[in-house]
Amino acid sequence: MAAMVLSRIDQDELLGALYALDDIQPFAAFLERLRRRTHAREAVLLTRSVTSGWKSHVSRISNATALPPVPRGLLQTLRSGRLYDFEELGEGGSGRIIRASNHRNDVWIGIRGGASDCFGAPDGALLSALSSHAAIAVSNMARLRDSQIELAAANAALDRAGVGWAVLDEYGEAVTGQNHDVSSRQRAALVNGVNDGARVAVAGQAIAIPFAAGGRGAALALFREPVQSIDRAAAFAAAYGLTGAESRMAIALAEGASIVEAAARLNLTEQTARHYSKRLYAATGARGQAELVRLVWTSVAALA
Known part of the structure; x- marks a missing residue:
């Protein structure tokens, strides 16, 4: 089939919606416009990637019964860039589907109808013209989501610090x-x-x-900013084989408290606090409070 050049109307109506990158309902507006444009019962966009697996996006006529999904095993046998007819594939009803692949994703875009529906050559040509754009749009969406995850992870890490x-x-x-x-x-x-x-x-x-x-x-x-700590004491205890009480003493000392002040904060006697401090030096190898403070703030406890 000869390559089709998208009309100005199709560029504005279809490509504009395809590249909109809507986080809430990705590709919903595009598929609805494609369905109306081709008078299909359903317009579908299916994607598969190593990182996120299979995803299905569908626009169908209001109150219409959903058509059976195309078997994923069958989809994977389709050759990239070739337009297929649903009758050719042995699937019920009528329709066209085409696969586009790149290094990030596999994308299938199709239109479907009942046995009495008819799709002509212009409908297939439209899918062929849209397929490469769909693959690019899906890759852009994946990159956007990767960036959103990276930003959220970076912000969470900075909040800890x-x-x-x-x-x-x-x-x-x-x-x-x-x-x-x-x-x-x-x-x-x-x-x-x-x-x-x-x-x-x-x-x-x-x-x-x-x-x-x-x-x-x-x-x-x-x-x-205020530190968003989870449980520094638990992390320090796990790192050095300390009890919870001993580790809480270490954190208090690292935050600038004296042994007397740490005892008051933790509801300990001064004698118990001094016993804990000796245990801390023995368990961590620290040779004084200054070195103990350094160990706390350079250990995994600073990340918790």
């Missing part, structure tokens, strides 16, 4: 990131410092470093 961030443009305006009480004058000072060649610029309680990914003159601002 009590670090906030914001990307500042060349004028000191926050492009993206977290809200923080840094004045416009301080943001400008941070960006100016970075653009003047400072490896680390400081203004108030925030620092900034060069950030080429943010664009010309951009800077990455970092500042302290």
Whole structure:
């Protein structure tokens, strides 16, 4: 079949919806427009990837009974780039389907109807013209979701460490990131410092470093936020074979408490607290409180 050039209307109506990257209902608007365009009972987009497995997106006539799904084993036998007729495949009803593959995904796009429905050559040509676009759109959606996962993971890790961030443009305006009480004058000072060649610029309680990914003159601002700890004591106990009480003593000392202050915080006698501290030094190999503090904040406990 000769390649079809999409009309201006199809480009606006179909490709615009296909590349919209809707997180809530991906490809829903595109499939609905494709179904209406071809007068199909169903328009389908099926995808398969190593990371997310199979996904199915369907648009069908309101209140219509769903057609039986196309067997996945059959889909995998279809040759990429060739248009197939459902009668040719031995599936009930009428319709057309085509497969497009790339290094990230396999994509099948099709239109389906009942036995009395008829799809002509223009419908098949339209699917052929759309198939490569569908593969690109699915890959873009996968990349977007990968980026969203990476950003969420990075933010969760920074929350554990009590670090906030914001990307500042060349004028000191926050492009993206977290809200923080840094004045416009301080943001400008941070960006100016970075653009003047400072490896680390400081203004108030925030620092900034060069950030080429943010664009010309951009800077990455970092500042302290409340630490979102899960259970540092449990992590330190597991790392060094300590009891929960001993580990809680270590965390209290690492946070700046004296032995007397730690005993009061943990409802211990001073004698018990001193016994725990000796156990801590023996178990960790620390030769004093300063080294114990260093061990706490360089161990897995700092990540918990």
